Amino acid sequence: MQALARVAADLALTIARGPLGGGSLAAEVGNNSDGDNQKALDVIADEAFAAALPGTGVRWYASEEQEEVVEIDADGTLGLAIDPLDGSSNIDVNVSIGTIFSIRPAQPDAEDTFLRPGREQIAGGYIVYGPMTAMVVTFGDGVLTFVLDPEDRVFKPVDSPKPIPAATKEFAINASNALRWEAPVQAYVTDCQKGEAGPLGKTFNMRWVASLVAETHRILSRGGIFLYPGDSRKGYEMGRLRMVYECAPIAMLIEQAGGRATTGRAPLLDQVPDKLHARTPLVFGSTEEVDRVTAYHQT
Numbered sequence: 596m597q598a599l600a601r602v603a604a605d606l607a608l609t610i611a612r613g614p615l616g617g618g619s620l621a622a623e624v625g626n627n628s629d630g631d632n633q634k635a636l637d638v639i640a641d642e643a644f645a646a647a648l649p650g651t652g653v654r655w656y657a658s659e660e661q662e663e664v665v666e667i668d669a670d671g672t673l674g675l676a677i678d679p680l681d682g683s684s685n686i687d688v689n690v691s692i693g694t695i696f697s698i699r700p701a702q703p704d705a706e707d708t709f710l711r712p713g714r715e716q717i718a719g720g721y722i723v724y725g726p727m728t729a730m731v732v733t734f735g736d737g738v739l740t741f742v743l744d745p746e747d748r749v750f751k752p753v754d755s756p757k758p759i760p761a762a763t764k765e766f767a768i769n770a771s772n773a774l775r776w777e778a779p780v781q782a783y784v785t786d787c788q789k790g791e792a793g794p795l796g797k798t799f800n801m802r803w804v805a806s807l808v809a810e811t812h813r814i815l816s817r818g819g820i821f822l823y824p825g826d827s828r829k830g831y832e833m834g835r836l837r838m839v840y841e842c843a844p845i846a847m848l849i850e851q852a853g854g855r856a857t858t859g860r861a862p863l864l865d866q867v868p869d870k871l872h873a874r875t876p877l878v879f880g881s882t883e884e885v886d887r888v889t890a891y892h893q894t
């Protein structure tokens with residue numbers, strides 16, 4: 596955790612300086628294993644986290660930016676899966692971005708460490724680089740929040756978020772894909788949009804930041820429901836978000852904060868990914884609405 600915090604404090608400074616560091620942090624520098632464009636900051640973040648890990652007890656390092664698991668220390672007891680830079684499309688528009696991490700017991704086999712249910716995580720969390728930089732983490736017994744003090748560059752504990760309210764009137768989904776969603780998701784969002792006169796009987800607000808960390812931070816702060824379902828675009832049958840280093844740690848945090856996280860159909864933390872970069876549909880947030888989405892999938 597100290598190594599993660601040190602790198603995060605450095606990244607927060609790099610991000611805050613933007614172009615003052617020389618060159619664009621959003622410059623395209625290649626493609627990752629998922630076919631995504633890699634931005635300069637994706638690579639800077641990945642290299643910085645990997646370089647900070649020797650001697651910390653981490654054996655296996657799995658990153659969105661690397662095709663395969665990397666061995667750090669052969670005698671380490673932990674596996675670290677990481678999305679070094681989440682919300683890459685927001686780097687050059689000065690909107691919140693983040694890092695998502697998941698810590699697991701190391702297994703003898705590199706991939707087998709991560710191809711297991713999210714319930715086996717030791718810790719899950721994120722760092723959000725926004726108007727303030729904060730680290731939010733769970734070790735399986737509630738949620739802890741630390742804010743980076745820019746004056747001395749130390750992460751300091753602050754009050755934990757209150758439990759996520761069970762009821763909400765705010766949903767988050769990339770509505771540009773509406774015509775391609777599966778029928779249950781189309782039906783649910785249409786019913787949200789019908790407002791008070793519709794079957795849900797309340798008027799909803801909508802948000803879409805396009806940074807999973809920022810959406811999670813908002814939902815931990817005031818509730819809400821987030822959906823990234825599968826859709827009919829090629830390669831998006833299972834949505835966009837990756838199970839091992841995006842969805843599993845976020846789901847652990849959300850459950851620890853009293854919310855719910857599912858695939859739309861079943862608890863996310865019970866699912867077993869079939870490959871390191873496997874995608875999964877993700878629905879999480881306030882329990883009443885997440886349960887409602889599950890019910891729409893059952894009818």
Ligand SMILES: O=P(O)(O)OC[C@H]1O[C@](O)(COP(=O)(O)O)[C@@H](O)[C@@H]1O
Nearest residue numbers: 678680681682683684769805806807
């Ligand atoms: O551009 P879209 O389809 O709205 O997707 C936005 C989602 O993609 C992501 O940016 C994916 O993460 P990366 O930036 O790490 O690839 C999420 O943070 C966000 O929720």
Ligand SMILES: [Mg+2]
Nearest residue numbers: 678681682841
């Ligand atoms: Mg991401």
Ligand SMILES: [Mg+2]
Nearest residue numbers: 659678680681
């Ligand atoms: Mg990323």
